[in-house]
Amino acid sequence: MRKPKTQNKPARVTMMDIAAAAGCSQAAVSFVLNDTPGTRISQQTRDRVWEAARALGYMEKTYTTKASYSGLDNVIGFAVDQLATSPEAIVAIEGARQASWNAGNVLLVTQTLSDPVMEPKAIEALTSGGISALIYMTIYTRQVELPSYVCKLNIPTVLLNCYTADHAFPAVVPSEIAGGQSSTRHLIMHGHHRIATITGEIWMQAAQDRLTGYRRALATADIPFDPELVIEGDWSAGAGYASTMKLLALKEPPTAIFCQNDRTAIGCYEALKDAGLRIPQDMSVVGYDDEEISRHLVPPLTTSVLPHLAMGQWAIEHLNPESTPGKRYPIAKLECSLVKRHSVAAPRAEARQILDGAYTSP
Amino acid sequence: MRKPKTQNKPARVTMMDIAAAAGCSQAAVSFVLNDTPGTRISQQTRDRVWEAARALGYMEKTYTTKASYSGLDNVIGFAVDQLATSPEAIVAIEGARQASWNAGNVLLVTQTLSDPVMEPKAIEALTSGGISALIYMTIYTRQVELPSYVCKLNIPTVLLNCYTADHAFPAVVPSEIAGGQSSTRHLIMHGHHRIATITGEIWMQAAQDRLTGYRRALATADIPFDPELVIEGDWSAGAGYASTMKLLALKEPPTAIFCQNDRTAIGCYEALKDAGLRIPQDMSVVGYDDEEISRHLVPPLTTSVLPHLAMGQWAIEHLNPESTPGKRYPIAKLECSLVKRHSVAAPRAEARQILDGAYTSP
DNA sequence: CGTTTCGGCTAATTAATATTAGCATCTATC
DNA sequence: GATAGATGCTAATATTAATTAGCCGAAACG
Numbered sequence: 024m025r026k027p028k029t030q031n032k033p034a035r036v037t038m039m040d041i042a043a044a045a046g047c048s049q050a051a052v053s054f055v056l057n058d059t060p061g062t063r064i065s066q067q068t069r070d071r072v073w074e075a076a077r078a079l080g081y082m083e084k085t086y087t088t089k090a091s092y093s094g095l096d097n098v099i100g101f102a103v104d105q106l107a108t109s110p111e112a113i114v115a116i117e118g119a120r121q122a123s124w125n126a127g128n129v130l131l132v133t134q135t136l137s138d139p140v141m142e143p144k145a146i147e148a149l150t151s152g153g154i155s156a157l158i159y160m161t162i163y164t165r166q167v168e169l170p171s172y173v174c175k176l177n178i179p180t181v182l183l184n185c186y187t188a189d190h191a192f193p194a195v196v197p198s199e200i201a202g203g204q205s206s207t208r209h210l211i212m213h214g215h216h217r218i219a220t221i222t223g224e225i226w227m228q229a230a231q232d233r234l235t236g237y238r239r240a241l242a243t244a245d246i247p248f249d250p251e252l253v254i255e256g257d258w259s260a261g262a263g264y265a266s267t268m269k270l271l272a273l274k275e276p277p278t279a280i281f282c283q284n285d286r287t288a289i290g291c292y293e294a295l296k297d298a299g300l301r302i303p304q305d306m307s308v309v310g311y312d313d314e315e316i317s318r319h320l321v322p323p324l325t326t327s328v329l330p331h332l333a334m335g336q337w338a339i340e341h342l343n344p345e346s347t348p349g350k351r352y353p354i355a356k357l358e359c360s361l362v363k364r365h366s367v368a369a370p371r372a373e374a375r376q377i378l379d380g381a382y383t384s385p
Numbered sequence: 386m387r388k389p390k391t392q393n394k395p396a397r398v399t400m401m402d403i404a405a406a407a408g409c410s411q412a413a414v415s416f417v418l419n420d421t422p423g424t425r426i427s428q429q430t431r432d433r434v435w436e437a438a439r440a441l442g443y444m445e446k447t448y449t450t451k452a453s454y455s456g457l458d459n460v461i462g463f464a465v466d467q468l469a470t471s472p473e474a475i476v477a478i479e480g481a482r483q484a485s486w487n488a489g490n491v492l493l494v495t496q497t498l499s500d501p502v503m504e505p506k507a508i509e510a511l512t513s514g515g516i517s518a519l520i521y522m523t524i525y526t527r528q529v530e531l532p533s534y535v536c537k538l539n540i541p542t543v544l545l546n547c548y549t550a551d552h553a554f555p556a557v558v559p560s561e562i563a564g565g566q567s568s569t570r571h572l573i574m575h576g577h578h579r580i581a582t583i584t585g586e587i588w589m590q591a592a593q594d595r596l597t598g599y600r601r602a603l604a605t606a607d608i609p610f611d612p613e614l615v616i617e618g619d620w621s622a623g624a625g626y627a628s629t630m631k632l633l634a635l636k637e638p639p640t641a642i643f644c645q646n647d648r649t650a651i652g653c654y655e656a657l658k659d660a661g662l663r664i665p666q667d668m669s670v671v672g673y674d675d676e677e678i679s680r681h682l683v684p685p686l687t688t689s690v691l692p693h694l695a696m697g698q699w700a701i702e703h704l705n706p707e708s709t710p711g712k713r714y715p716i717a718k719l720e721c722s723l724v725k726r727h728s729v730a731a732p733r734a735e736a737r738q739i740l741d742g743a744y745t746s747p
Numbered sequence: 748c749g750t751t752t753c754g755g756c757t758a759a760t761t762a763a764t765a766t767t768a769g770c771a772t773c774t775a776t777c
Numbered sequence: 778g779a780t781a782g783a784t785g786c787t788a789a790t791a792t793t794a795a796t797t798a799g800c801c802g803a804a805a806c807g
Contacts, residue, residue, distance in 0.1 A: 037763065048787050053765060062766095063784050098510040106494075107479035110472075117469035120496060129503065129510045132468075132494040134482060141491065148460040148491045319678055400794065410757045415795060425754050 036081045044075035052076075097128040099342070100149035100178075103160040106134045110315070111331045115160055115183055118335020128339075154178060156342040158335075161185040164196050164228050181338040184331075186354050193341045195334050195355040199229050202327045202359030203236020203283070204243075206309045209325070209361055210279040211244045214369045215307060219252040219277035221266040221287050230258075233283045233311065252277055256287050263290025271298055278370035279307035285314040288324055288366075303368035313362055323364035330357040398441045406437035414438075459490040461704070462511035462540075464504075465522040468496045472677075473693045477522055477545055480697020490701075516540060518704040520697075523547040526558050526590050543700040546693075548716050555703040557696050557717040561591050564689045564721030565598020565645070566605075568671045571687070571723055572641040573606045576731040577669060581614040581639035583628040583649050592620075595645045595673065614639055618649050625652025633660050640732035641669035647676040650686055650728075665730035675724055685726035692719040 038052040045052065047068055054062040055072040101119060103112045120130050133149050135142035149157065160183035161167060167185045169192070182194035210218050220237045223230035234253065241248055254269055256262035263282060267290065270277055282288035288310035292302065300306050302322055310317055310326035317324035334357055341355075400414040407414065409430055416424040417434040437443075463481060465474045482492050495511055497504040511519065522545035523529060529547045531554070544556035572580050582599045585592035596615065603610055616631055618624035625644055629652065632639055644650035650672035654664065662668050664684055672679055672688035679686035696719055703717075 049764080050766080050788080051786065057765080063786080065785060068785075097506070107475050107482075113469050113475060120469075127502070127506070129495060129507045131510055133491060140489070144459070144489065145491045148493055315677055316681055319681055411794080412758080412796080413756065419795080421795085425756080427755060430755080
């Protein structure tokens with residue numbers, strides 16, 4: 024099985040090759056690649072070694088054991104920070120599985136929990152098994168710093184629902200701005216002019232983007248932005264309830280509320296029920312995330328589906344084996360499509376009149 | 386880092402050790418373990434080598450790369466047939482994670498989909514990464530045949546929600562009989578005598594067991610079993626609706642219905658609503674599975690939680706490193722605890738009178 | 748009864764990596 | 778400006794596993 028006999032060409036990249044390329048000894052390469060403690064190697068040499076290893080496509084233990092010839096080429100690692108807390112990760116995994124199915128690829132999933140001690144272990148467990156590609160996902164859309172061990176060897180890597188500052192890897196995230204925009208536009212197209220929104224925790228990227236989308240939709244429809252109609256929530260049903268109450272207490276309450284996630288919408292529903300208002304006749308509501316429960320609310324909630332299935336597929340499709348050092352990838356954005364259910368209707372005639380009046384005669 | 390210097394004790398199991406134990410050469414061990422094609426080794430020797438390897442706890446590529454000292458001993462493989470179709474797998478994984486967390490173990494999850502070509506690949510991907518233990522889970526409780534590649538090296542293996550005919554591995558399943566029994570008993574304790582049940586697809590173990598529990602609870606309370614009150618469903622809401630309608634059409638309709646899963650209960654709710662009956666005043670209902678939605682039904686559904694979290698923990702706790710060939714393990718059963726919500730009440734006085742009368746004067 | 752063949756294995760070799768010991772070179776210190 | 782440490786690395790060695798070549802005995806064959 025081992026190709027290089029005595030006089031043959033290398034056929035496999037060995038530490039010797041790297042040493043030659045990096046201009047140092049095999050021992051040094053071993054030290055660097057294994058990060059052996061207690062050895063003094065300058066950062067420059069370390070960099071050169073890693074670069075050479077990457078460039079030559081060095082794979083650990085290529086020669087050892089059967090790993091190389093037992094078909095393990097087709098294992099794709101999938102690291103996610105949280106698996107159990109929300110269904111998105113599962114959906115993304117399913118998308119990745121579907122996309123890699125016909126190619127006969129196997130997915131190996133692990134949870135990092137963003138724990139500084141567990142994450143390296145988890146990724147190590149993945150990579151040391153000889154994966155041929157890595158998908159790195161976070162539950163919340165955010166910027167991440169890929170630890171060095173992720174990009175150690177040049178396995179193709181794709182970021183799912185996150186991105187790095189240097190854009191060194193292909194990355195895909197939901198298009199939250201477009202999502203916020205289409206949700207709001209949906210309400211506008213039903214004839215609403217006075218549309219409130221209850222945001223999530225505003226420091227989160229998703230909340231900011233959905234709000235941006237909201238403002239954009241208003242602007243596109245030439246509806247002036249009214250800060251009074253934006254209430255800062257925190258993704259929770261409780262905040263949804265309180266925020267809705269605040270909106271209802273306004274001198275000119277809205278005729279529609281864009282809740283920036285479904286849990287907020289649940290609180291919103293409660294508040295409207297307590298206030299004696301009917302959905303959608305007296306108040307239209309849209310949610311976001313398309314959680315399971317939104318199908319079972321009365322009336323069923325119009326909301327946006329997070330495109331995690333598509334993101335999983337996208338990730339698989341963009342696992343390019345060619346490693347182009349220094350290349351920069353734009354962040355791909357996939358659409359959050361609106362699923363229309365029964366929580367949106369045209370504003371009541373009188374309300375519309377009043378509001379139209381308010382606009383025409385300031 | 387490598388312990389055995391020239392004169393030291395082995396500290397790691399090497400092919401030499403196996404060769405000594407099996408009474409052959411290191412080369413022979415290499416041939417056997419790698420299944421090198423084109424070599425002639427008798428079956429007896431192969432067996433001896435594997436046995437010795439198992440007994441000594443040989444781990445592939447122990448010496449090579451950092452695998453040995455980077456904590457890869459603590460990787461636990463988790464193979465499940467379906468990941469996305471239902472939340473149970475996730476819950477079990479979470480249980481396993483929690484239980485192995487403090488020990489610093491990493492979980493590596495893969496999906497087999499019960500596909501004859503994917504499953505070997507998936508498990509191979511897991512094992513070749515050097516896992517130290519394997520948990521094998523199925524979504525539906527059932528008997529499985531562990532393919533040979535699962536038990537190749539003596540990594541401790543536990544079966545979750547499934548079991549083998551030969552009981553060669555520790556296995557844990559939910560105690561469905563006890564669950565059916567306690568659900569029914571709960572209704573009996575509220576004063577119900579005429580209790581119907583809508584089963585799942587009866588060929589499934591779970592459906593049979595839940596029915597058995599139902600009958601046992603009746604027997605314990607000295608309530609005669611009435612086949613008229615058992616309707617065969619198929620786990621679907623549609624069947625729940627139809628079955629409930631059938632029950633309501635009975636000459637002596639029940640005062641309580643034990644739906645053997647939550648989806649059935651949803652159909653049951655619908656049917657009762659359509660029939661103008663109130664829950665729980667006119668009809669008590671209990672479900673099974675504690676799906677997310679049962680919390681949001683009106684009234685919230687009393688149901689049983691599948692103990693998948695506990696099963697995940699149990700699995701981790703029973704990953705005994707000691708391999709006792711030929712040992713037989715009993716199948717462990719974990720309780721499905723009843724979560725009481727608002728779908729059960731005492732039967733209405735008149736109904737109770739009628740029924741009591743029916744019993745006392747046959 | 749000698750010879751061939753082949754199954755079943757081992758010894759010896761080779762390839763690869765890990766690790767130890769130590770050699771330069773630089774740097775700060777007295 | 779000698780010297781004691783670091784610092785940064787390499788040569789040599791050790792360990793392990795894969796592979797080749799070939800030995801030995803038994804069965805098959807003439």
